[in-house]
Amino acid sequence: MPLRIYYGGTFDPVHLGHLAIARAARDQLQVAVRLLPAADPPHRAPPGATAEQRARMLELAIADEPGLLVDRREIERAQLHPGEPSYTVDSLRDLRAELGPRQPIAWLVGADSLRSLDQWHEWGALFGLCHFIVADRMGSPLQSGLPASLAVALHGRFVSDDRALFAAPAGRILRLRGPLRAESATAVREQIAHGGAWRALLPDAVADYVSDQGLYAGGV
Numbered sequence: 001m002p003l004r005i006y007y008g009g010t011f012d013p014v015h016l017g018h019l020a021i022a023r024a025a026r027d028q029l030q031v032a033v034r035l036l037p038a039a040d041p042p043h044r045a046p047p048g049a050t051a052e053q054r055a056r057m058l059e060l061a062i063a064d065e066p067g068l069l070v071d072r073r074e075i076e077r078a079q080l081h082p083g084e085p086s087y088t089v090d091s092l093r094d095l096r097a098e099l100g101p102r103q104p105i106a107w108l109v110g111a112d113s114l115r116s117l118d119q120w121h122e123w124g125a126l127f128g129l130c131h132f133i134v135a136d137r138m139g140s141p142l143q144s145g146l147p148a149s150l151a152v153a154l155h156g157r158f159v160s161d162d163r164a165l166f167a168a169p170a171g172r173i174l175r176l177r178g179p180l181r182a183e184s185a186t187a188v189r190e191q192i193a194h195g196g197a198w199r200a201l202l203p204d205a206v207a208d209y210v211s212d213q214g215l216y217a218g219g220v
Contacts, residue, residue: 003029003166004099005133006071007108008036008088010185011054013210014061015201017183019068021135024178025108026067029133029162033108034071035062039078039086048189048216051075053209060205087121092129104131104169111136114173118150127153127171135176142175192216 007022014035022033037054049057055072062068073094074086088107095105107130114134117123126132136142143154157173159165164172183201191198193216199207210216 001103001166003031003104003106004095005029005031005033005106005108006036006091006095006130007033008038008074008091010038011035011058012048012185013054013188013202013206013215014057015183015185015188015206016203017181019061019065019203020178020181021108021110021176022062022068023065024135024176025133028177029106029165032067032069034069036071036074036091039074049213051078053213053215057206057209060209061203063205085121089120089122089125089129092126096129102169104166105129106131106133106165106174108133108135108176110134111142114142114154115146115150118147118153124153127157130170131165131168132157132173133165133176134173135178135180189216 005025007025009018011018022035026033035058037051037058039051052075055070055075058070062070074091077090077094078084078086092105092107099105107126109132111134114132117126120126134142143151143158146154154173157171159172159174162174165174188198188201190196191201192210202210
């Protein structure tokens with residue numbers, strides 16, 4: 001069965017680094033990547049833009065990008081259940097219910113996210129729901145210095161062959177081969193708040209939207 005790739009995050013705002021990761025996954029695995037903006041992330045402070053604004057920026061960013069799509073399920077779930085936290089494990093359970101137990105599903109994350117996976121809600125359940133594709137710099141110590149419980153959970157899951165993700169529904173980890181950029185959403189917000197050279201860090205349409213909406217100018 002074809003692989004489904006999902007790239008979750010706050011995307012506050014979506015920047016060229018996010019797009020580089022999504023493109024690299026699309027091109028390496030030769031399947032579409034669905035970018036899934038978080039509604040109200042339980043693991044960090046509320047984002048600087050509303051969920052609808054962040055989703056709109058994503059739509060603008062990928063308007064001319066074949067194979068990149070926006071999935072609004074977390075935002076829509078929050079609208080149906082206001083005030084409830086939005087967890088990745090809930091989105092993956094929704095996807096399993098929708099796509100079935102045999103569908104290969106991969107969650108695209110950065111190396112820092114994988115290294116802190118044990119802080120995610122019901123993190124132990126994630127390996128039965130999806131693969132992980134990890135965007136990191138080659139040579140980074142992805143498997144060292146981990147908490148013992150996470151090291152045990154990750155042991156034996158890393159694969160080097162892309163086809164391994166198509167051959168099973170979940171449970172494997174693949175490093176993404178692709179150049180990473182230095183942008184971070186925090187750095188972009190800081191540049192905007194302090195009048196720095198921020199426009200070059202964003203897709204043109206997103207930069208125009210940020211200006212039009214007056215986003216992030218009051219702080220990070």
